[in-house]
Amino acid sequence: MSENVGTIVGVSGNLVTVHFDKPVTQGEVGFVRTGEIALKAEVIRIRSDNAELQVFEDTTGVKVGDPVDFTDNLLTVELGPGLLAQVYDGLQNPLPELAEKTGFFLQRGMYLKALDREKQWDYTPVARQGDEVTAGDTLGTVPEGIFAHRIMVPFGLTGSYTVAETTEAGSYTVDQMVAKLRDEQGTITEVTMVQTWPVKVPIKAYAERLRPTEPLVTKVRIIDTFFPVARGGVYCIPGPFGAGKTVLQQITSKHADVDIVVLTACGERAGEVVETLREFPELTDPRTGKSLMERTLIICNTSSMPVAAREASVYTGVTICEYYRQMGLNVLLLADSTSRWAQALREMSGRLEEIPGEEAFPAYLESVIAAFYERGGVVKLRDGGLGSVTIGGTVSPAGGNFDEPVTQATLKVVGAFHGLNRERSDARRYPALHPLDSWSKYPGVVDTTQVAEARSVLHRGNEVDQMMKVVGEEGTSIEDFVLYLKSEYLDASYLQQDSFHDIDGATHAERQQYVFAKVNDILAAKVFFPDKDSARKWFLQLTSVTKDWNRVAMDTEEFKQLEQRLDSMLAEVSEHA
Amino acid sequence: MHKVYHRIEQIAGNVIMVRAEGVASGELAQVVGTLGVSLAQVIRLERDKVSLQVFAGSRGISTDGQVRFLGHKMDVSFTEALLGRVFDGSGQPRDNGPALDENRIAIGGPSVNPAKRIIPRKMVRTGIPMIDIFNSLVESQKLPIFAAAGEPYNELLARIALQAEVDIIILGGMGLKHDDYLQFRDTLEENGALSRSILFVHTAADPTVECQMVPDISLAVAEQFALQNKRVLVLLTDMTSFADALKEIAITMEQIPSNRGYPGDLYSQLASRYEKAVDFEGAGSITILAVTTMPGDDVTHPVPDNTGYITEGQFYLRNGRIEPFGSLSRLKQQVNGKTRDDHRAVMTTMIQLYASYKETLEKQSMGFRMSAWDNKLLIYGERFEKEMMDLTVNISLESALDLGWRIMADCFEPEETGVSSKLIEQFWPAKAGTAGKETPDEAAADETQAAEKAE
Structure with a gap:
């Protein structure tokens, strides 16, 4: 690879214009050398012999005439054992190691290797000498936490290869050779445990893509029962500030029934990441009994960190997800928030002086969002196993108005919409998903006819509520009033959930099926009351008993007692028939 | 080292443009105009064209004004x-x-x-x-x-x-x-x-x-x-x-x-x-x-x-x-669980009661008859606004919590507040008028202070 050095001819914010002589690739990474430091940058536009690069750092001090080293590589991430439990910035620099080097502040121009170079991994070869392999096939495994991390034929290799040599089982660092592959021409490629992959290109080393049909249990009742998410599905959570987007993401990251969770804090508050960072190592994962951090990976490019790296962070996250999917694992990517990522696109587009679309977002916003969400999915691997990447992105619409471009572009491509609502959060009705506006196209964990009935109660109850605002309680018939109380009961005792309570905060699928059937019986029951006050009183009491019921473990005596109490309460008011 | 440039090619808004070499992005410069000397910062470089933002504004800067680059960025x-x-x-x-x-x-x-x-x-x-x-x-x-x-x-x-x-x-x-x-x-x-x-x-x-x-x-x-x-x-x-x-x-x-x-x-x-x-x-x-x-x-x-x-x-x-x-x-x-045992309870209870007071006010303005409970709330709400919400009140957290209890005790029976009985036992002040406060002097002082504020 020959040296390809360009010269800076212009600087505007974090956009530099570079004059070049040798060929330059769109998307190629270059390093802007200024003084002692080199700043990472990416080619985003080329015009005749000038390339425009977005610099991932502050460009203060850069001069016209400073050299730029082109690397001939696209923006890539390092993939290999040791990714889990890490905390990276948007360009995959490990933040704790950076802190050891530079102290409190993030110094620019400091890039570290993503993976630990010293650590020894116990390698067990799987492929034998003489085996035919293609990109993505397993050569061997190393244990990483609770998983057997597959060392695969690099995804970038095209065509078919023969395993020429494999190493013995034993301890190796990630840079040591584990296999030699020979292609049809006889050229030998050495493979280590690390491979790199360009972040903006989906990994496609699988047999076929399937339709997401398996529900992903989040243990949040309103989601699993009413607006379910599927493994390999994509969903979005738009909501105004203070409606609980981030709390919902945090809960999901704790309870979601997946193997690995990748959290991408993209342009949000640093404080929230810190909570996860300090809290997760202390929490145990109920599935494995190990620390929750062992299945978590954090990509953290908070709001005050450089904007261009913010754009890269969601791609870094999704690429790592795809890598683990290739191992037959179910991975969940939580991106908070995609609006900040879209704003990063807008800032760059403005600098490039492109013709703006709606609200000055670039015209290609929709296709970029669509391409990102399309990277989620369930795939059948070549060995017959299944793997999935589920993507959940929050959206922070300006003024809480869902008509803005990012929300609308996202709604076109997702399979579930969890719209958070200011009125519900103000009324402390958490999780503040709007039960009438939200939707999902994925199958849930409970019977669909029951859900349809419950939903109709919510709808009709809401209509009665609207009507009562006009005619008052006096002008409402007792039948309508009871309908309204039923919908309020469903809301208070099932849709709302105390996420900070150990038992109520995490309702597993079987329990949801059981409890929801009971709630549904109550909703369907014909109940009679002499007057509205007694009806309200009865429903209030019913709500409080059901709430208590939600707070006790399912296999206890108390659970049965409370259930009997619900039954007897129901019997009392049904007898009048 | 600090070369002086004399030809300003463009002045638009607060941004001026000169042709210069070896200038760094974000660097400071001194610009001399007819109205005096001002600092300016480099905001854009395009070959030898340097755009600067003039801190004091471009009024009074002439095309032959002096620009001297200082070689460092904005500092203090x-x-x-x-x-x-x-x-x-x-x-x-x-x-x-x-x-x-x-x-x-x-x-x-x-x-x-x-x-x-x-x-x-x-x-x-x-x-x-x-x-x-x-x-x-x-x-x-x-x-x-x-x-x-x-x-x-x-x-x-x-x-x-x-x-x-x-x-x-x-x-x-x-x-x-x-x-x-x-x-x-x-x-x-x-x-x-x-x-x-x-x-x-x-x-x-x-x-x-x-x-x-x-x-x-x-x-x-x-x-x-x-x-x-x-x-x-x-x-x-x-x-x-x-x-x-x-x-x-x-x-x-x-x-x-x-x-x-x-x-x-x-x-x-x-x-x-x-x-x-x-x-x-x-x-x-x-x-x-x-x-x-x-x-x-x-x-x-x-x-x-x-x-x-x-x-x-x-x-x-x-x-x-x-x-x-x-x-x-x-x-x-992160902090209000560690101050005093009653902090969170006072916080939620007083706000809930204040919300009820607001509802009562609405009822009152619509001409509904006030119940005994409504009347209690009306007294409570007024005192809450006067003694707690007024921004001139300056008391420590502890005396503010005590004050909160006293307002509640003056207006309601303990069970009407919905505070847990354990906290009531510990913090509910004796009926107004009878001394029962742990620190009567402080309470008296607070009361005078509150009374002063109320005027």
Whole structure:
């Protein structure tokens, strides 16, 4: 690879214009050398012999005439054992190691290797000498936490290869050779445990893509029962500030029934990441009994960190997800928030002086969002196993108005919409998903006819509520009033959930099926009351008993007692028939 | 070394253009015009064309004006001598004191590594019950005060500055009326707080570019003090003026506006300032309290809206009081469990009762008959507003909690409040009139104070 050095001819914010002589690739990474430091940058536009690069750092001090080293590589991430439990910035620099080097502040121009170079991994070869392999096939495994991390034929290799040599089982660092592959021409490629992959290109080393049909249990009742998410599905959570987007993401990251969770804090508050960072190592994962951090990976490019790296962070996250999917694992990517990522696109587009679309977002916003969400999915691997990447992105619409471009572009491509609502959060009705506006196209964990009935109660109850605002309680018939109380009961005792309570905060699928059937019986029951006050009183009491019921473990005596109490309460008011 | 350029090729808005070589992005320059000397900053390089933003504005700059590049970026002197002084947005003295030039530090420095942050855990006591009890301010928190124009937000900031338990106060004033600036200075001086304060003030009459620098310069100084183990409170008023300055400059620079004329990077610009709030592990902290005036009292306006996504809660100032509904300190849970056992109970109960009072008021205004319970609520609500919500009340958290119990005890029976019986037993004061307080003297003092305030 020959040296390809360009010269800076212009600087505007974090956009530099570079004059070049040798060929330059769109998307190629270059390093802007200024003084002692080199700043990472990416080619985003080329015009005749000038390339425009977005610099991932502050460009203060850069001069016209400073050299730029082109690397001939696209923006890539390092993939290999040791990714889990890490905390990276948007360009995959490990933040704790950076802190050891530079102290409190993030110094620019400091890039570290993503993976630990010293650590020894116990390698067990799987492929034998003489085996035919293609990109993505397993050569061997190393244990990483609770998983057997597959060392695969690099995804970038095209065509078919023969395993020429494999190493013995034993301890190796990630840079040591584990296999030699020979292609049809006889050229030998050495493979280590690390491979790199360009972040903006989906990994496609699988047999076929399937339709997401398996529900992903989040243990949040309103989601699993009413607006379910599927493994390999994509969903979005738009909501105004203070409606609980981030709390919902945090809960999901704790309870979601997946193997690995990748959290991408993209342009949000640093404080929230810190909570996860300090809290997760202390929490145990109920599935494995190990620390929750062992299945978590954090990509953290908070709001005050450089904007261009913010754009890269969601791609870094999704690429790592795809890598683990290739191992037959179910991975969940939580991106908070995609609006900040879209704003990063807008800032760059403005600098490039492109013709703006709606609200000055670039015209290609929709296709970029669509391409990102399309990277989620369930795939059948070549060995017959299944793997999935589920993507959940929050959206922070300006003024809480869902008509803005990012929300609308996202709604076109997702399979579930969890719209958070200011009125519900103000009324402390958490999780503040709007039960009438939200939707999902994925199958849930409970019977669909029951859900349809419950939903109709919510709808009709809401209509009665609207009507009562006009005619008052006096002008409402007792039948309508009871309908309204039923919908309020469903809301208070099932849709709302105390996420900070150990038992109520995490309702597993079987329990949801059981409890929801009971709630549904109550909703369907014909109940009679002499007057509205007694009806309200009865429903209030019913709500409080059901709430208590939600707070006790399912296999206890108390659970049965409370259930009997619900039954007897129901019997009392049904007898009048 | 410092070559002087004499030919200014373009003057548009506050931006001038000269042809020069070897100039770095972000570098400072001195521009001499007929109205005096001003600093300017390089904002764009295009081959040998250098665009500079002139801090004092371009009026009076002629095409043969002098431009001298200084070879460093915007910085400010950091010494103990800053304390008690007043500067403008470019760091020049606004009082009659000498200019400071030693130990220059760069402004707008890099952001803190998230891995080095810690979960905030220390409360900042302000002596204002609406903050201390109901929405505790926490060290390293960033919190805006949302207010319509005309609300006494600057008075509130000044009160918090005087009463808060911090080591150093840094005031960043943007677009302040000159009277407001003088009032701030005088209030601090009269109360003996000026010696631990530093003021960076941009008044409405000063050049727009300087307005844009106020938060950076204030926070850069704050950061240095925090690293020296000081607890720093940064007051920024008014961030909407700052955003408007950004808007003005962006439009002059022919940037494409995104929402109501504001630049597309408004969120990032605001966030990079607010995110300077930090609690350094093993050193001091920066707490940011900012004022965001809401044009048209509209919280969906781009400035308050973007701010709400960045900050950790907000205070709504309405009718001269901190509104209990809508106001939120996202970090209060980190601290209000550790103050006194009854803190959380008093917080929720009093707000719930106040919400009921509001409902009763509505009923009353519609002409419904008042029940005995309604009458109790009416008395309670009035006392709550007078003794708790009034911003002039200055009492410690503990006496505020005691006061809360006393108000509740005067208005209700214990069981009507819904407080757990354990807390009632421990904290419910004996019936008014009979002495039963643990500290009768203090209570009496509080009462007189409250009575004084009520007048």
